[in-house]
Amino acid sequence: MAAPHQRLEFLTEDQPQRKKVRRRLKDFSDGSKKVRLALNIGSILLGFLLWYLITLIPSINTFLASPKQVFAALLSESAANGRYFKDIWISLQRILIGFGLAFIASIPVAFLMGWYPRVRSIVEPWIQFFRTIPPIALIPLVILAMGLGEPPKYTIIFVAAFLVMVVTIYQGVKEVDKTLIKAAYTFGASDRDIFWDIMIPASFPFILVGARLGMAASLTTLIAAELTGTTFGLGARIQGAQQFMDTSIVLLGIITIGIIGFMLDKILLLIEKRLTRWK
Amino acid sequence: MTDSIIKIENVFKEYKVPDGKNVKALNDVSLEVSKNEFVCLVGPSGCGKTTLLNIVAGLEPFDSGKVTMHGEGIIGPGPERGVIFQQYALFPWMTVRKNIEYGMKFLRNANGSIRFDEKKKREIAEYYIKMVNLSGFEDSYPKALSGGMKQRVAIARAYAQSPEVLLMDEPFGALDAQTRAQLQEDLLHTWQEEKKTVLFITHDVDEAVLLATRVVILSARPGRIKEIVDIDLPYPRNQATKMDAEFIKYRNYIWDTVYKMFLEVRK
Ligand SMILES: Nc1ncnc2c1ncn2[C@@H]1O[C@H](COP(=O)(O)OP(=O)(O)OP(=O)(O)O)[C@@H](O)[C@H]1O
Numbered sequence: 154m155a156a157p158h159q160r161l162e163f164l165t166e167d168q169p170q171r172k173k174v175r176r177r178l179k180d181f182s183d184g185s186k187k188v189r190l191a192l193n194i195g196s197i198l199l200g201f202l203l204w205y206l207i208t209l210i211p212s213i214n215t216f217l218a219s220p221k222q223v224f225a226a227l228l229s230e231s232a233a234n235g236r237y238f239k240d241i242w243i244s245l246q247r248i249l250i251g252f253g254l255a256f257i258a259s260i261p262v263a264f265l266m267g268w269y270p271r272v273r274s275i276v277e278p279w280i281q282f283f284r285t286i287p288p289i290a291l292i293p294l295v296i297l298a299m300g301l302g303e304p305p306k307y308t309i310i311f312v313a314a315f316l317v318m319v320v321t322i323y324q325g326v327k328e329v330d331k332t333l334i335k336a337a338y339t340f341g342a343s344d345r346d347i348f349w350d351i352m353i354p355a356s357f358p359f360i361l362v363g364a365r366l367g368m369a370a371s372l373t374t375l376i377a378a379e380l381t382g383t384t385f386g387l388g389a390r391i392q393g394a395q396q397f398m399d400t401s402i403v404l405l406g407i408i409t410i411g412i413i414g415f416m417l418d419k420i421l422l423l424i425e426k427r428l429t430r431w432k
Numbered sequence: 433m434t435d436s437i438i439k440i441e442n443v444f445k446e447y448k449v450p451d452g453k454n455v456k457a458l459n460d461v462s463l464e465v466s467k468n469e470f471v472c473l474v475g476p477s478g479c480g481k482t483t484l485l486n487i488v489a490g491l492e493p494f495d496s497g498k499v500t501m502h503g504e505g506i507i508g509p510g511p512e513r514g515v516i517f518q519q520y521a522l523f524p525w526m527t528v529r530k531n532i533e534y535g536m537k538f539l540r541n542a543n544g545s546i547r548f549d550e551k552k553k554r555e556i557a558e559y560y561i562k563m564v565n566l567s568g569f570e571d572s573y574p575k576a577l578s579g580g581m582k583q584r585v586a587i588a589r590a591y592a593q594s595p596e597v598l599l600m601d602e603p604f605g606a607l608d609a610q611t612r613a614q615l616q617e618d619l620l621h622t623w624q625e626e627k628k629t630v631l632f633i634t635h636d637v638d639e640a641v642l643l644a645t646r647v648v649i650l651s652a653r654p655g656r657i658k659e660i661v662d663i664d665l666p667y668p669r670n671q672a673t674k675m676d677a678e679f680i681k682y683r684n685y686i687w688d689t690v691y692k693m694f695l696e697v698r699k
Pocket residue numbers: 447448449455456457476477478479480481482483484653
């Protein structure tokens with residue numbers, strides 16, 4: 154009878170010590186949705202408030218329009234005679250065409266590189282080389298070759314997005330678990346079956362990561378692409394406004410590009426969530 | 433032996449490593465496995481058991497020697513040789529059911545037609561899911577399963593493929609004792625019922641003696657066959673067989689042999 158009693162005493166005595174030793178473990182989950190959303194919104198509102206406060210200083214306001222001025226610009230630009238939606242539409246078209254072509258092209262190239270070591274040896278030096286060159290440096294060449302129409306814009310975006318996507322998707326193809334391929338072979342799968350049934354789904358997460366990086370690259374290159382002599386498009390609008398020192402239009406363009414990028418990324422993220430639930 | 437199904441003759445295998453320190457994995461290994469035999473491979477870690485199994489599976493090239501099945505040289509993997517890998521090898525994007533069904537996808541009849549339609553595949557998958565006690569997890573993805581459950585899916589997948597020869601690489605190594613005991617008996621049952629031939633790797637000498645008609649002891653690297661012990665215990669065997677005096681004699685003998693090799697290597 155004595156033993157349990159002693160043990161109990163021992164436990165109670167130990168209590169304070171245990172409290173001291175025990176600590177909260179770092180929580181690596183994303184936390185509650187509500188808290189996350191509240192923090193997101195709070196952070197954005199705080200940003201706007203800071204922005205508003207510093208533009209109260211006149212010397213800053215000369216090169217940085219206030220939120221109110223940007224909002225006014227939004228109203229005038231999106232009015233019936235404004236060009237806001239036309240700019241958005243044209244830029245969006247350029248992004249989607251350049252990115253779309255790059256996406257279609259990068260997948261077979263990345264898979265060929267992953268599947269055939271010889272293709273890899275042939276293609277890799279070029280990719281490594283072009284990766285170090287900022288796409289903007291290609292503009293003079295592209296203009297000389299293609300003139301001033303839409304194709305040079307698609308080309309610049311294409312190059313930027315293609316390089317990012319090939320490298321990312323190729324990495325994924327290379328990392329497909331070899332045991333899975335072996336297992337499929339033991340079931341009697343042919344090379345073709347392995348490609349469609351194993352390689353594609355196994356590298357799917359990388360394809361989607363590649364697409365998101367490629368989309369980001371497309372957006373950042375858009376401004377560069379629109380340097381190639383054009384009157385419409387968000388990039389062209391920003392540059393035009395700079396000449397008139399109209400910083401409210403510049404900021405409006407920047408924010409718009411940011412929002413477009415954010416939305417396109419969200420769409421890809423949604424697709425990723427849908428298609429890789431198994432991860 | 434006339435009814436030998438797999439024949440391994442004087443196989444040598446060296447892994448070529450870029451830095452020049454090549455690893456001799458198999459050194460003159462010869463082994464014949466007869467139809468409906470249950471051969472267990474035991475031996476110290478790194479002695480080349482997996483290598484030998486992969487060679488029979490047709491997944492690993494070798495340097496010299498001959499490996500045949502029904503007298504024909506093995507030049508690649510095929511569905512008549514089912515493999516259970518040491519690392520599960522489940523397809524993470526397929527559910528448990530889809531994983532098992534995929535193992536049957538490429539089976540063909542003698543005339544080249546597809547052997548099982550979707551409905552039949554589902555039925556067979558169902559049967560083996562029950563057998564390995566995974567009912568209720570049909571639509572789970574592998575990531576939601578424990579290690580032991582994953583291995584049971586791999587087992588079900590190989591059984592459903594219904595190969596002539598089962599090549600199993602420590603399939604029960606990661607399981608808890610109870611599940612392991614049950615799957616051992618299930619395996620014995622399947623083996624007898626379906627007249628299979630099994631090549632089975634294990635670290636567990638008890639397991640080897642319980643299952644095998646013959647236990648092949650490989651020596652430390654480079655792996656060569658040290659000794660082959662015929663296990664003359666009657667089937668059906670079950671966990672109670674482990675109390676048998678004969679069983680204990682076999683077990684002690686093999687354990688001793690393996691342990692002595694282990695100590696020699698440590699020296
Ligand atoms: N791909 C490889 N490249 C180089 N060396 C390898 C390779 N695979 C195996 N080896 C070496 O060959 C030897 C035999 O390996 P193997 O995997 O066949 O051993 P094992 O008997 O299955 O060991 P374990 O019981 O630990 O699974 C080991 O020493 C290992 O280091």
